[in-house]
Amino acid sequence: MDTRPLAVPAYRRLWFGQAVSHAGLAVTVVAVSQQVWELTHSSLWVGLLGLANLIPLVVFGLWGGAIADAVDRRRLLIVGSLIAWASTLFILAQALLGLDNVYVLLGAVALGATGFAITSPARGAIIPRLLSxxxxxxxxxxxxxxxSMGAVVGPMxxxxxxxxxxxxxxxxVDALLFSASLYAALRLPALPPLGEVARPGARAVLEGLRFILASPVLLMSFVVDIIAMVLAMPKALFPELVAERFGGSPIALGWLNSAMAIGSVAGAVFSGWVGRVSRQGLALVVVIAVWGLAVAAAGLAQALWLVVAFMAVGGAADVVSSVWRQSILQLYAPDEMRGRMQGAFMVVVAGGPRLGDLRAGASAVAFGVTGAWVGGGLACAAVVLAVGLSVTRFxxxxSR
Structure with missing residues (x-):
């Protein structure tokens, strides 16, 4: 792994703050899905957590990206972080009060997604300002x-x-660990906008979307990720699978939630070769097909260790895909567009899995947990090969 960016103090603090706070967030993700399952005993309700995340991500992600191109990105990151922290305190309060209300949980999740949707475009647009x-x-x-490390450690x-x-x-635990991310944001230097400043609003958002639509390569990088996440993401099925195959063990639930991230850590640690791949469009199609096939194999496995192993293979493929897509986007767009590009990227990257949760939960009702899991993985591999290979420019x- 190339660790040169860590020599830059501002980036290093941002990186460490993300590492600590993301572990706490992963703890909450596991706990919320389990709490909803215990209240409803329905994978559909667990999948609706995805919808509670998706709506704020779409609305505030695109809007937050436009704001990130017009204001000091440090200030925006601080404001969004405070909103996300408030959601964590709210969900802690409902547990302490014993409300046991699924609608309260959905509301708390939506508030947290709002904070994430505001901070994510700003954070992504900050990186090219801090580094060469x-x-x-x-x-x-x-x-x-x-x-990935947070997603391994957090669920455990x-x-x-x-x-x-x-x-x-x-x-x-989440409320305590999140303070590291807020500290990193407070220590950033001022990051006022560069170049032409567009007034944040619908017009600025549409300009960003037109920029994406005008580039087949950028557009297809979004499309293949949507295919991967919507068709193959199985997280909403974890509580039901644990109940059916592993006796409802919370430890098994932690392993399942960590499995993909274990592979992602391995993929990221040995990522030095990724920058040397030039045909990134074709490579993206291949690694996403590998992701889909690995998910399908995990759905057929009966032993916990084998499910974890196949999901780890999928996680390694996913992290490689993510590095290529993010780097293309950050370096393709000028600085005055980066916030909006990151907003659209965040909507796809964070919103796609939420749609995948909804798809998986609804499919489990119709076809059972195995059918929903395996069928989604196979469909992902088939569709991404058909669509990705059909666009010549992609x-x-x-890579430039």
Missing amino acids: PEQVPAANALNSLVY IGGVVLAVAGFAAAYA REYR
């Missing part, structure tokens, strides 16, 4: 590493805390 262009792919690999902590101390303790695209 040749360091941007390495920074994205490092970011993928901390997200969540599973143990749930088993020992319950939901309130799990949410308290298939033949080479």
Whole structure:
């Protein structure tokens, strides 16, 4: 792994803050899905957590990206972080009060998604301002590493805390760890907008979307990711699978939530080769097909270790895909467009899995957990090969 970006103090603090806070967020993700399952015993309701995330992500992600191109990005990051922290405190309060209301949980999740939707475009647009262009792919690999490590450690902590101390303790862990991310935002230098400043609003958002639509390579990088996440993401099925195959064990739930991230950590640690691949369009299609096939194999496995192993293979493929897509987007757009590009990227990257949760939960009602899981993985591999290879400019695209 190329660690040169960590020599820049502002980036290093941002990176460390993300590493700590993302572990706490992963604890809450595990706890919320389990709490909703215990309240409803329905994978459809667990899938609706995805919808509660998706709506704020779409609305505030695109709008937040436009704002990130017009204001000091440090201030915007601080405001969004405070909103996200407030949602964590709210969900902790409902657990302490014993409300046991699924609608309250959905509301708390939606508030947290709003904070994330505001901060994510700003954070992504900040990176090219802190680092030289040749360091941007390495920074994205490092970011993928901390997200993946958080997604490994967080669910493991969540599973143990749930088993020992319950939901309130799990949410308290998140509230404490999130302070690291807020500290990193406060220590950033001022980052006022560069170039032509567009007034944030519908017109600025539409300008960003037109920029994407005018580039087949950018557009297809979004499309293949949507295919991967909507058709193959199985997270909403984890509680039901654990109940059916592994006796409802919180520890098994923690392993399942960590499985993909284990592979992502391995993929990020050994990511030095990723920057040397020039035919990134074709490579993206291949790694996303690998992701879909790995998910399908995991759905057929009966042993917990084998499910984890196949999901880890999928996670390694996913992190490689993420580094390529993010680097293309950050370096293709001028600075005055980067916030809007990151907003659209965040909507796809964070919103796609939420639609995938909804798809998986609804499919489980119709076809059972195995049918929904395996069918989604196979459909992903088939569709991404058909669509990705059909667009010549994307298939033949080479990195600049």
